[in-house]
Structure formats: structure tokens, C-alpha cells
Amino acid sequence: MSTLKHDVCQISARLPAAIAALLSVGLVLAASGCAKHEAPVQPVAQPQAPITKPAPATPIDAKKVELGGATWDPQWDAIVEKALPGEMLSTAVPRDVRRFCPRFYGMSEVDKRAFWAYFFQALAGAEAGLDPDTRVRHTDPAVAVIDPVTHRAVRSEGLLQLTYEDQQRYGCDFNWDADKNLPPKDPAKTILQPKNNLECGVKILDHQMIDQHKGVVSRTSYWSTLQPGTISYRVFVKQMANPPLACGLATNTRRVARVASKTQSRETAIR
Structure with a gap:
């Protein structure tokens, strides 16, 4: 115990x-x-928002400031510049970009963005006269087809003359169901809104250059304005005469001006 x-x-x-x-x-x-x-x-x-800067005025924009009419809204520069994917600021861009911007590969990203903003301003000038409400129905049998989205004859619309079919092809932010009951030129239509139209254009050009490995200018480009040998291409070249100074086009300015002058004279003779 x-x-x-x-x-x-x-x-x-x-x-x-x-x-x-x-x-x-x-x-x-x-x-x-x-x-x-x-x-x-x-x-x-x-993610940091990209730094943007306004692009210079194209000849058509400068002329319309003097005479009146649709002009380029500087806010559209920012829309384009923010929509650019990284590959459009890299060496993946085809070499023919140097015909419009000789120093492209050596420029800062900010200047490259400004160049592309200018490029799309020139494209919109040649395609739609800078008018975001422009609509065109083509009569050429080669392009006068039925849009599979609207089930109506294709119409090219907006600043870059795009179609509702581009919603399916490139993932553009167009909504036919929301637009079909609106007046044809109602600026509320998704396809006519500059932001949607320009962002879609960036996707199309990116697809052309990066995915299809074609030049900035191509005979099979989505836009006839980027197809060499066409009258509309020469109109586009005229608008590319005043890119950002960083592009270093000073040595080519006279040549571009001569091309523009000849183009204008030829088009006047054709008319």
C-alpha cells in the first residue's frame, strides 16, 4: 500500500x-x-494600362477641320492603342511596315502605338471618310453576298467598313439581335460604335499579319484599301503621308507626296 x-x-x-x-x-x-x-x-x-499619345492628323482630317465634315476624334487614338496585342508592337510585324514607318522596329512602344493609331485613322479616312455612320451596300457580284448573321445582303459599316459576319470570324463585339430593330444609321448600333468597330479592325489586321503571315499590305487583305494596285490603296497611301515623327519618314515625304499627287490627278481624270 x-x-x-x-x-x-x-x-x-x-x-x-x-x-x-x-x-x-x-x-x-x-x-x-x-x-x-x-x-x-x-x-x-x-495590369498597368498602356501609355498612349495622340497621333498626328491625316490629310483628310486636316482638310475636314478646315472645310467641315466628319473628323477623327482623338479619343479613338486611345481606343486603338489600348486594343493592340503585344505582337503588333514586336518584330513579328511584317517588314513592309517600314514603307510607312521606316524606324518602326527601333521605336518605343508608346510611339509604335501612336503609329498604329495613325494607321487606322488613315484606313478609316480611305474607307469611310472618317464618318462612323457610313454604310455601303456593294453591287459587285463578288462581294454582294448574304451575310450569314443577318441573312441579308452584306453591308459594310462604320469607320472601317466591317460586317456582322466579322463577329463570327474574328470575335468582334457586334450584336445583330440588338441592332436589327434600330434605324440603319443609328449610332447606338453596336457595329457603328467606334470602339467596337476599331477594336474589330485591330483583330482583323492582327490576324492578317500574325496568324496568316501576310504583309501589312496584301493582295488578299480584308480591305481593298490595303491591296496594292487598287485605286482605294492609292487613296490610303495619300493618307499615310503624315505619320508620327518617330517613324522617320522625313526622307520619304516628298516621294509619298508625289504619289499622292499623281493618284489625285489620275482619279480626277477617271471621273
Whole structure:
């Protein structure tokens, strides 16, 4: 009995120490767990918006400022510049870009964005006279087809003269269901809204240059204005006479001006 009593006393004496040790460990673990739980959550870095700058005025835009009519909205520069994918600012851009911007590959991204903004201003000038509400129905049998989205004769619309079919082809933000009950030239139509039209144009040109490995100018371009040998291409070249200074086109300005002058004279003779 004395031995059993002695053992019980020893265990009883050790219990407070053991319990204290367990409590101590528990408190440490709890504290570390709480500290981990209460640590501030680091905010997720948001992608930085690209730096943009206004592009120069094309000849048609400068002329319309003097005479009146639809002009290029400087906010459209930012729309184009923000929509550009990285490959359109890289060496993946075809070499023929240098005919319009000789220093393209050595320019900063900001200047490259401004060049593309100017490029699309020139394209819109040649395609639609800078009027975002322009609509054209083609009579040439080669292009007078049925649009699979609208199930009507194809019409080219907006600044870059696009179609609802481009929604399927390039993932453009056009909504025929929302537009079909609106007046033909209602600026609320998704295809006529400059943002949607210009962003779609960027996708089309990116597909031409990067996916199809064609030049900036191509005989099979989506736009006839980018098809060499056509009258509309010469109109486009005329609009490309005043790109950003960073392009270094100064040595070619006179040549481009001569081409533009000859084009104008030839078109006058044709009329």
C-alpha cells in the first residue's frame, strides 16, 4: 500500500507540470495560427494600362477641320492603342511596315502605338471618310453576298467598313439581335460604335499579319484599301503621308507626296 501511495503521489505531483506544458504548447500553436490567419492579404497586382499619345492628323482630317465634315476624334487614338496585342508592337510585324514607318522596329512602344493609331485613322479616312455612320451596300457580284448573321445582303459599316459576319470570324463585339430593330444609321448600333468597330479592325489586321503571315499590305487583305494596285490603296497611301515623327519618314515625304499627287490627278481624270 505504501508503494502504491508513493506512486500516486508522484503522478499527482507531476500532473500540474504536464498540464502546464501542454497548455503552453497549445498557446504557442494557437498564437502562431492566429498570426498566420491575421496576416494582411497582399493585393493582386493589376495590369498597368498602356501609355498612349495622340497621333498626328491625316490629310483628310486636316482638310475636314478646315472645310467641315466628319473628323477623327482623338479619343479613338486611345481606343486603338489600348486594343493592340503585344505582337503588333514586336518584330513579328511584317517588314513592309517600314514603307510607312521606316524606324518602326527601333521605336518605343508608346510611339509604335501612336503609329498604329495613325494607321487606322488613315484606313478609316480611305474607307469611310472618317464618318462612323457610313454604310455601303456593294453591287459587285463578288462581294454582294448574304451575310450569314443577318441573312441579308452584306453591308459594310462604320469607320472601317466591317460586317456582322466579322463577329463570327474574328470575335468582334457586334450584336445583330440588338441592332436589327434600330434605324440603319443609328449610332447606338453596336457595329457603328467606334470602339467596337476599331477594336474589330485591330483583330482583323492582327490576324492578317500574325496568324496568316501576310504583309501589312496584301493582295488578299480584308480591305481593298490595303491591296496594292487598287485605286482605294492609292487613296490610303495619300493618307499615310503624315505619320508620327518617330517613324522617320522625313526622307520619304516628298516621294509619298508625289504619289499622292499623281493618284489625285489620275482619279480626277477617271471621273
